[in-house]
Amino acid sequence: MYEGIFWEEVLNITLLSLKVSGLATLIGALIGIPIGTFLGLRRFKGKRTIMRFVDVIMKTIVNTFMGLPPVVVGLIVYLLLTASGPLGWLGLLYTPMAMIMTQLIIVIPIIIGITMSAVGSIEKSIREKALSLGATETQAALLVLREARMGVLSSIIAAFGAAISEVGGIMITGGNIRWWTRTLTTAIVIETELGNFTMALTLGAILLTIAFIINLALTIIQVKGARE
Amino acid sequence: MYEGIFWEEVLNITLLSLKVSGLATLIGALIGIPIGTFLGLRRFKGKRTIMRFVDVIMKTIVNTFMGLPPVVVGLIVYLLLTASGPLGWLGLLYTPMAMIMTQLIIVIPIIIGITMSAVGSIEKSIREKALSLGATETQAALLVLREARMGVLSSIIAAFGAAISEVGGIMITGGNIRWWTRTLTTAIVIETELGNFTMALTLGAILLTIAFIINLALTIIQVKGARE
């Protein structure tokens, strides 16, 4: 990093980190929360053994995908987006969009998994009551989600944490191009490789400060939502 | 990788991955679950504004640390364990123990964070009932934990997922030394760097298969524990 433009570049990098991880978390929440709610509510329905079996397998798959190595995800997205790959015509490789896609895949199982268990922990009676009051299945699911908001926010917090700290995946699909796809984490990796540990830690501190501010907002909402 | 010892080496790598991530998750659970329970139960106590404030700040810190970049954690652990560092005399750098320590730091906030919200979602009345029946604070906390077991298991699953897929941290503190500190993820990174995508994806598949088996067990316990 060159002295003169140091802060400008840090700002640029930070904003990109926020944009990519924020969008991935946001889109991930939009996709993952409905799926997680659906899976979490499944146990109220089919009581048959086969249904239970399907249920456990699906949940296991989600839980397993919570442990997808980012590098593998990056690789898969890369193989999709590479010029010779099936989505090569989109020309998204080495763009922030590719990074968002990568983090999306990492983030979705986390949101599904934690939402699923949060929703599943809500007493059956809450959903029953909503249905009894005339709610459609969807409206009842929304209400359960509202009652489970502490856990759902926890899933978003965990997902955002995973995204903002992720590096292996976006390195492959974003290419860590300066002024374009370099984020705080990829910059940290470079500084580390260079042996500039102080700079790496400084960038880490910046990342944590930003994460702190965002989490402060999320935590306040979370704590307020607690059931008495 | 040389043909002759291929499967033997994969076995070795896989076992190390399991040992490191498994132990980190286990120790992390032993440390994180009590802290998460404590924090999750706090809202039942101090009603004063200052207490609330302290509460939110502590929870935000935990939530923020869920987003600690593994590379930064690796760096910090490295700086502790390096020969010239405060814990250098232990001689743990570039050993599996150093990797466990690294993943422990990554895993603990995840377990605390999700446990905290799972415990916090349990109705106040369950804890009150336990106390009324003569439980000590600790016994009541254990009971709440038992009722929240779905969410607590979810925290363990998320933590194990983060650990087994983590690479940036253990790369720095373990050194990715063949036959000694090489894990599935670090091997995946090397294969990716070498352009051996097929091998990288194969190793990824092995990792996911193992994670699937472990998660199957955890998920069965989790689903069984659901409150009706």
Added chain:
Amino acid sequence: MSKVEVKSLFKEYSGRQVLKGITFSVQKGEFFVLLGPNGSGKTTLLKILDLLEEPTSGEVWLNGEPVDYSSSKERVMLRRRIGMVFQQTVLFNMSVLDNVAYPLKVRGERNFEQKVKSVLELVQLKGFERKNALTLSGGEAQRVAIAQALVTEPELLLLDEPTANLDPKNASIVEEVISHINREKEITIIMTTHNVSQVENLADRVAILDGGRMELLGTFQEIFRSPSPNKNLAMDNIFHGVSRITNEGTSIIDIGDGVHIEAAFKRVGNVTIHVPPEDIILSKYPLISSARNTFEGTITQITDIGHIVRLRVKVMSIKDFIVQVTKRSFNEMQLNIGSKVYIAFKASSVQAN
């Protein structure tokens, strides 16, 4: 909707039959009460009628049409015309206002403020609008639940012990409100309760459930005034005491306060016993008979239930015995409050639980 028909309904929970072939029908505008001991299946039946549980077999017909439990759309449509108050009060973590507005909101209604306000007034909860529903007292919460069921003006109202936690004043108010809408608006009501006087005051017809079967069905008069009331209704004359065996092979149960009861069974230690009111003989003069148990007491309550009169007799100024006599003999004996009477029953009439 307002007509409810239930046809040989069965319900199983993990292999255990909870409802064992229930058949009955409720007319539009009828006030129908389900009575029965704990675990007899009342709540299960109401949940099936609210389409929350699916019967294992059998059919429910609403307004002359069989209910298709597999169609989620039909379930929602029907449920929107039914109001239900659950036995265990469940409220959402929102203000009282939002809780009561919820059933209107899910129906897409906009201007609910007025409706919510007036229904809250009805259940005496004016001023509680902004309070979080989870901080209410037991009775307040139950009334919010009642308000939630009433606010949509349902055609069919399912009430599962709606007044269990209410103070007598609020219970009367709720009874008044539901009996009012039942009569004025011809709303069909199916209610469970354990309060027999509520049955008497409100019900057009009563059904007695026991062990998942419908044991009796009829008007209050038919069931409670019949000369030989069903054994299952035995709810009076229950005593707890310590039993010991006599030389004659019977048991003597000390139920406290110096009252000893002789029973034909052989039991030692703590027992709970029951003496069916219809097995007790009443007399104005000391009885000399084969009955092993005779006590002197004073009448403290007289209740007319048709051609039967129920009397509460205080023995040793502490123990209450309920005795049933026909109206005719009641009149002949010229009994009144404070009259001194003698009661007698055989050792074989004493049942142990």
Added chain:
Amino acid sequence: MSKVEVKSLFKEYSGRQVLKGITFSVQKGEFFVLLGPNGSGKTTLLKILDLLEEPTSGEVWLNGEPVDYSSSKERVMLRRRIGMVFQQTVLFNMSVLDNVAYPLKVRGERNFEQKVKSVLELVQLKGFERKNALTLSGGEAQRVAIAQALVTEPELLLLDEPTANLDPKNASIVEEVISHINREKEITIIMTTHNVSQVENLADRVAILDGGRMELLGTFQEIFRSPSPNKNLAMDNIFHGVSRITNEGTSIIDIGDGVHIEAAFKRVGNVTIHVPPEDIILSKYPLISSARNTFEGTITQITDIGHIVRLRVKVMSIKDFIVQVTKRSFNEMQLNIGSKVYIAFKASSVQAN
């Protein structure tokens, strides 16, 4: 432990006073009942006595020692000598057996099987041991909660409407069980209820809470048999109807079934009204008086409560009015079940809620 003293207790929830200076004491072995409308603070008081809530100010003394609410160790030690049954049944997601064994397990007791078995028998739940507690019916669950409180043989028992969801038979059994342990084992009991007859049957002394204050305290006789019962006990003669204003500036309320009541207030639309029983005049002959409301009816129930007799009078064969007369005038009028009577009350006696 067995002696409970409460000294000017205050409790505030988010700025709202729920208990406003409560002082009373309960003797060892006493059966003390708390009565009062919904939201009067009964549950809050019991939770403070169980050391689950901390009072905002004031003191609780147990066995002659002030309770230190800040010491968690002391709280646990004391709580282990207290049993509490909550108003809202809360059970753990385990088998019935494990639920009932829990209080023993936390005390480190090993051989609990026998104790659990016998207490489950006591509450008539034999055979339910292996069932998951969350699948129980309302009344079954409540009895498990009672078993949990009884199994440790507490010195002080706090009961928050313990029989609210029980069928009459089980309610009697539970009443018997608690009154038995109260008398035989000298266990102190503090119970809340809305069931006045339960008070009569069980209580040594009653306290009436209202709006966080203790309004009355005494034996059942002192409170319920006093010539001018406290207004706050007004629980009878509540009707719901539609009001319209007359030319004379009063209101006529149609309470259904052809019964119209004239009131001194001016109200239009739905109202709930209340006529204090002690304001009603009873006569054997048609009344010609200034009272605007007169009805003919039949006596269906007579209850002796000391020197006062309460009569249930059915008007138009549907509407029940409760009337109180002194025993003397009751005897003078020679009333009995089925007697035809006339009741009258003034428009100004009709109160709107």
Added chain:
Amino acid sequence: FAYEWHICSQKSIIALATTTSTYDSGLLEYLMPYFQEKYGIAVHIISVGTGQAIEIARRGDVDLVLVHSTQLELEFVNSGCGVHRIGVMYNDFVIIGPANDPAGISGLKNATEAFRRIAEEGAKNNAKFISRADKSGTHMLELSIWKKLNLRPLNKTWYVEAGSGMGAVLRMANEMNAYTLTDRATWLSFKNQLTNLRVLVEDDVVLLNPYAIILVNPEKYPKRNYEGALMLAKWMISEEGQNLIASFKKWGETLFKPMARNIELAQLLGFPEQEKELAWYDMQEPWV
């Protein structure tokens, strides 16, 4: 585990920090078994960035380094952390680019001239150049060539600063039809996947890439396994070691050329003290 740490802290292990390029190429994996068989000592290889390799050595976490960055190496030695820096081997860089070669550099033997042409076409938006931009040895070499041209291509759209490993940059060049500078070993291992790219410029002295071994200073780091490090270094520059390096082949090509005993070349490539150091190493007694 306790047992395992014990082993690890024994002197029977040598910790070597090296750059990813030597490791990923497989050279060390090829050499070490010979060494281990001969002396019975295990070598732990930690492959990281050059900067990081020197940094961890500075903190006393390894016994010796095998790196390629003249400037950093000298700093390391001058600060007293490293001793006995010696050139071991070299490989070479090549300039690769799209097959249609918009800058027309194919066949040039002058890397500097090739860079000039790329910059020229780049300015016209006809060509792109991808820089590793990670201060790796490769990047430093690239920067030194730009410096010679007095060009500092910053913030230019045609100049992509990728901040990635060599393999990633090669793939990126393939995707973007861009030029880049790469070491031959990485190029060879990725060649099959990079259908759009060709070697355009090679065999310039400027493009030679020398690797040095430096031991950590035993006075400064008394706990390190100095004897082991010395033995490994001595073996690497021995006839046996040098021959093995020369015999290591991948895809039928020699990737690294020995230079420890080619003093003239070593001096040309930045090791003025090669002769002295070689003599010193040859004098040391093998420690068993």
